[in-house]
Amino acid sequence: MHTAIQVENLSRVFNRRGTAPFHALRGVSFDVSYGEIFGLLGPNGAGKTTTIKIMSTLLLPTSGRVTVAGFDVEKDYTHVRPLISLISGGETSGYGILTVEEQLWMFSQFYGMETHVARARIEEYLKVVGMWDSRRQQMNRLSTGMRQKVNLVRGLVTDPKVLFLDEPTLGVDVEASVIIRNIVRDWVREKPERSVILTTHYMAEADELCSRVAIINHGLILANAAPSQLKQDLDSRAHYEITVDRLDGDQLDHITASMGEGNDLVLGSDKVTQSPMLVAHLMHESDIARLITALAGQGATLEYMRKLEPTLEDAFLKMVGKRFEDEEEASPVS
Amino acid sequence: MKKKLLLFLRTLNARAYVRIFGQMREATWVVASVLGGFFTMTTYIYLYRTLGTGSEFTGLVVLGGFMTPFFMNVLWGVATQLYWEKEMGNLELMLVSPAPLSAFLVGLSVGGAMHTMLRSLAVLFFGIAVFKVQFTVLHLPLALLVFLVTLFSMYGLGIVFSSLFLYHGRDAWRTADLVMEPTNVLSGSYFPARFLGLGLVGIAALIPTTLGLDALRQLLVPSFTVKVLDWRWELLILIGLGVVFVFIASWALRAVEYKARRDARLTLRWQ
Amino acid sequence: MKGFLASMYIGLQIESNWTKKWVWLLYLAAYPIGSFLAVIILYGVFGQKTGLLPYALYGTIFYYSLSMVFFDMAFSVHDDREHYQTLKYIFLSSTSYRTYLCGRAATRYLIALAGIIINLCWLIPVLRLPFHPNWGYLIAGAILGYLVAAGLGLAVASVFLLTIKLDVDVVDALFGGLFVLSGALFPPTAFPAVFAKIAEFVPMSPFIELMRRAISGKILTSFLSDMSTFQLLGRVALSAAVLFALGWVLVFFGSRQAQRKGYIDVTTAF
Numbered sequence: 001m002h003t004a005i006q007v008e009n010l011s012r013v014f015n016r017r018g019t020a021p022f023h024a025l026r027g028v029s030f031d032v033s034y035g036e037i038f039g040l041l042g043p044n045g046a047g048k049t050t051t052i053k054i055m056s057t058l059l060l061p062t063s064g065r066v067t068v069a070g071f072d073v074e075k076d077y078t079h080v081r082p083l084i085s086l087i088s089g090g091e092t093s094g095y096g097i098l099t100v101e102e103q104l105w106m107f108s109q110f111y112g113m114e115t116h117v118a119r120a121r122i123e124e125y126l127k128v129v130g131m132w133d134s135r136r137q138q139m140n141r142l143s144t145g146m147r148q149k150v151n152l153v154r155g156l157v158t159d160p161k162v163l164f165l166d167e168p169t170l171g172v173d174v175e176a177s178v179i180i181r182n183i184v185r186d187w188v189r190e191k192p193e194r195s196v197i198l199t200t201h202y203m204a205e206a207d208e209l210c211s212r213v214a215i216i217n218h219g220l221i222l223a224n225a226a227p228s229q230l231k232q233d234l235d236s237r238a239h240y241e242i243t244v245d246r247l248d249g250d251q252l253d254h255i256t257a258s259m260g261e262g263n264d265l266v267l268g269s270d271k272v273t274q275s276p277m278l279v280a281h282l283m284h285e286s287d288i289a290r291l292i293t294a295l296a297g298q299g300a301t302l303e304y305m306r307k308l309e310p311t312l313e314d315a316f317l318k319m320v321g322k323r324f325e326d327e328e329e330a331s332p333v334s
Numbered sequence: 335m336k337k338k339l340l341l342f343l344r345t346l347n348a349r350a351y352v353r354i355f356g357q358m359r360e361a362t363w364v365v366a367s368v369l370g371g372f373f374t375m376t377t378y379i380y381l382y383r384t385l386g387t388g389s390e391f392t393g394l395v396v397l398g399g400f401m402t403p404f405f406m407n408v409l410w411g412v413a414t415q416l417y418w419e420k421e422m423g424n425l426e427l428m429l430v431s432p433a434p435l436s437a438f439l440v441g442l443s444v445g446g447a448m449h450t451m452l453r454s455l456a457v458l459f460f461g462i463a464v465f466k467v468q469f470t471v472l473h474l475p476l477a478l479l480v481f482l483v484t485l486f487s488m489y490g491l492g493i494v495f496s497s498l499f500l501y502h503g504r505d506a507w508r509t510a511d512l513v514m515e516p517t518n519v520l521s522g523s524y525f526p527a528r529f530l531g532l533g534l535v536g537i538a539a540l541i542p543t544t545l546g547l548d549a550l551r552q553l554l555v556p557s558f559t560v561k562v563l564d565w566r567w568e569l570l571i572l573i574g575l576g577v578v579f580v581f582i583a584s585w586a587l588r589a590v591e592y593k594a595r596r597d598a599r600l601t602l603r604w605q
Numbered sequence: 606m607k608g609f610l611a612s613m614y615i616g617l618q619i620e621s622n623w624t625k626k627w628v629w630l631l632y633l634a635a636y637p638i639g640s641f642l643a644v645i646i647l648y649g650v651f652g653q654k655t656g657l658l659p660y661a662l663y664g665t666i667f668y669y670s671l672s673m674v675f676f677d678m679a680f681s682v683h684d685d686r687e688h689y690q691t692l693k694y695i696f697l698s699s700t701s702y703r704t705y706l707c708g709r710a711a712t713r714y715l716i717a718l719a720g721i722i723i724n725l726c727w728l729i730p731v732l733r734l735p736f737h738p739n740w741g742y743l744i745a746g747a748i749l750g751y752l753v754a755a756g757l758g759l760a761v762a763s764v765f766l767l768t769i770k771l772d773v774d775v776v777d778a779l780f781g782g783l784f785v786l787s788g789a790l791f792p793p794t795a796f797p798a799v800f801a802k803i804a805e806f807v808p809m810s811p812f813i814e815l816m817r818r819a820i821s822g823k824i825l826t827s828f829l830s831d832m833s834t835f836q837l838l839g840r841v842a843l844s845a846a847v848l849f850a851l852g853w854v855l856v857f858f859g860s861r862q863a864q865r866k867g868y869i870d871v872t873t874a875f
């Protein structure tokens with residue numbers, strides 16, 4: 001079975017009147033398998049939407065090759081289109097005077113669906129997103145979140161193999177975002193030949209949904225891995241925050257010495273209780289037992305302890321930040 | 335093949351539905367169409383009375399008043415539509431879908447023509463019922479055929495223009511606005527086109543309403559003699575024009591789509 | 606006043622920024638032709654005997670100066686709201702919507718007048734139209750014309766503020782009716798007596814007749830001929846005042862109502 005999407009060395013140049021050609025993508029490669037939710041993360045202007053537009057046949061690549069479900073998006077775009085759906089956040093597409101139901105029916109017709117099949121699916125998905133009661137409402141009377149749910153239904157009704165979601169929860173409240181995320185996750189699991197490409201600025205969303213994410217900046221992919229992997233790569237050590245009733249500098253030195261090379265301990269104080277607070281960066285997670293024993297040996301009583309988990313946001317910021325620094329270093333001084 | 339045809343028809347149907355029922359939702363539309371028809375008719379009748387052109391002439395111009403709304407609909411309802419769809423952000427979704435652009439436009443045309451029919455029929459109705467304009471019904475079926483062929487050809491031209499409008503945006507829009515009324519005059523809405531001299535008629539004949547109107551006048555007003563060509567020839571030419579427009583349109587739409595994808599310009603809004 | 610001038614400027618930008626300046630000037634000159642081309646052919650060829658060409662030509666041209674304004678104002682509501690989606694910001698700004706509309710109307714009116722003047726420069730000699738201008742009446746008429754047009758425009762705009770979907774057919778029908786009755790195209794004396802009487806009270810009729818007389822120096826037909834030009838001017842002033850006041854009040858209520866109904870930023874698309 002072929003992969004859902006293959007992107008090979010993709011680049012895209014925009015010619016803007018009066019300015020130098022702009023390289024929005026500069027050799028991007030990645031694959032997406034069926035069953036996957038693949039995330040594209042990156043700051044504004046990184047090239048996410050451009051990539052999505054190329055994958056969804058709206059834009060031609062300047063060079064490189066993209067296939068969707070085995071079809072080349074440049075040459076075989078007519079084969080690609082029946083298999084995909086595109087949903088963008090903040091889009092106000094469609095016709096405001098139509099009702100929710102009519103609008104969805106209309107789009108289903110653009111995919112050649114039989115009306116009764118379409119109606120059944122529209123009902124099913126409208127119920128799933130909790131919009132069935134609003135089916136007779138006109139589109140221009142809907143709130144952003146409601147409209148986005150309708151857009152999601154529009155994308156799902158045609159039973160695509162690949163779903164492109166460009167910031168699908170933009171401007172949508174927490175509850176509706178949760179609904180949208182749950183639906184997307186369930187939808188991918190429902191059939192084996194389905195996959196989702198998602199761009200988002202909410203790291204938690206990507207972390208929660210995506211089996212893999214690519215971090216993209218200035219048209220280059222900086223990393224491409226599972227979110228857990230990215231977080232781990234950020235720093236492989238285990239981090240703990242421990243508050244004790246008392247601990248001074250000498251005692252800390254003692255403990256540090258006993259813990260051995262590679263384990264760092266930093267002493268501070270809790271912002272609220274003013275108790276001494278230790279931040280420990282340990283080579284191995286199991287070293288925490290030794291640390292607690294050592295603390296007890298110094299007569300310190302544990303008040304509170306928690307493990308610090310790196311977030312995807314940390315990984316993202318580090319990577320995108322690092323990239324900025326690299327470029328500044330690399331750019332010649334004029 | 336069958337699947338493609340079905341897709342085309344379903345898209346056409348859906349787009350026509352939106353055009354027809356979307357607008358019908360506003361009751362003002364009916365009132366406006368009927369009143370508009372009435373005012374057009376009144377203007378025509380009294381204008382030609384003032385001009386002293388005689389009653390057969392009035393019959394000729396009533397037909398002009400009958401065709402003009404279609405001319406307007408082609409220009410403002412079909413030719414400009416892709417541009418509007420782009421501005422609304424729908425063009426992207428239309429392109430992403432497997433349906434061809436032509437299916438949308440044919441759907442729009444069918445919907446638009448049906449929508450415009452009320453206004454045009456109102457003109458005819460007031461002409462016949464209130465102002466007692468007389469037509470010969472002897473060739474009514476033929477007249478209907480000519481009318482339908484004219485519509486086919488007209489809307490074909492509209493679809494050709496739609497790609498032009500999309501690509502040139504506001505410039506094309508302004509140009510259309512500029513030439514609309516003069517073109518309408520030249521195509522014989524207000525008087526038989528033959529009066530313009532054959533040279534101008536030759537140019538005006540590129541707009542299908544010119545010959546369409548001339549043929550309709552021959553078929554429905556027997557006393558009409560200042561014809562351009564025999565209606566049989568005109569019918570043939572109209573069919574020919576229609577076919578040519580359809581070819582140009584399908585080529586132009588493909589070109590537009592390719593350009594849209596290559597230059598990333600045609601899906602940009604507010605340009 | 607500042608808001609008014611700013612609105613005029615914005616209007617000018619919207620009208621002209623789509624092309625190069627010289628193309629725009631050509632456009633401005635060529636645009637009115639559509640409005641009177643049919644009149645020249647109809648009266649010049651078919652109705653030569655009537656001798657009404659000057660009446661109808663001057664009539665349509667001056668009707669055009671008004672119609673450009675109120676058409677534009679009707680559509681600008683729709684355009685600002687749906688297309689550019691700026692209506693809400695205009696409402697938020699310190700310039701009142703009325704001022705904004707009046708500013709845009711002024712620009713449109715000046716543009717229309719410029720187009721008319723350019724065309725009259727060749728129409729008068731080529732068609733040998735009667736030309737004995739009374740500049741005083743012409744200028745006074747032109748100024749009052751703005752008030753007539755803007756007043757009507759404001760009234761129409763306020764209606765459109767309150768209709769969600771702009772129906773071109775409605776605009777068309779409305780102005781189609783006003784056009785016939787205004788006597789621009791033919792003397793309303795052709796109508797049955799009742800309608801001829803109504804035509805005298807259509808707000809545009811006295812303005813158009815005033816301008817005809819002011820430019821041709823003659824009374825061209827029996828329509829409104831029982832009034833002296835000075836009386837006509839009075840009638841125009843009166844209808845300008847009434848219309849403008851009406852438009853002013855209507856827009857006030859229209860905007861309030863639109864805000865209440867949430868129609869300021871509604872989009873529909875069709």
Ligand SMILES: Nc1ncnc2c1ncn2[C@@H]1O[C@H](COP(=O)(O)OP(=O)(O)OP(=O)(O)O)[C@@H](O)[C@H]1O
Pocket residue numbers: 014015016022024042043044045046047048049050051597598599602
């Ligand atoms: N049609 C276009 N013409 C010219 N430049 C463009 C065009 N489309 C995008 N760009 C440029 O390409 C770059 C990438 O844009 P893109 O929309 O892909 O960013 P993005 O990653 O989606 O950003 P965001 O998070 O803000 O949505 C931007 O600098 C943008 O200005």
Ligand SMILES: [Mg+2]
Pocket residue numbers: 048049050166
């Ligand atoms: Mg984007």
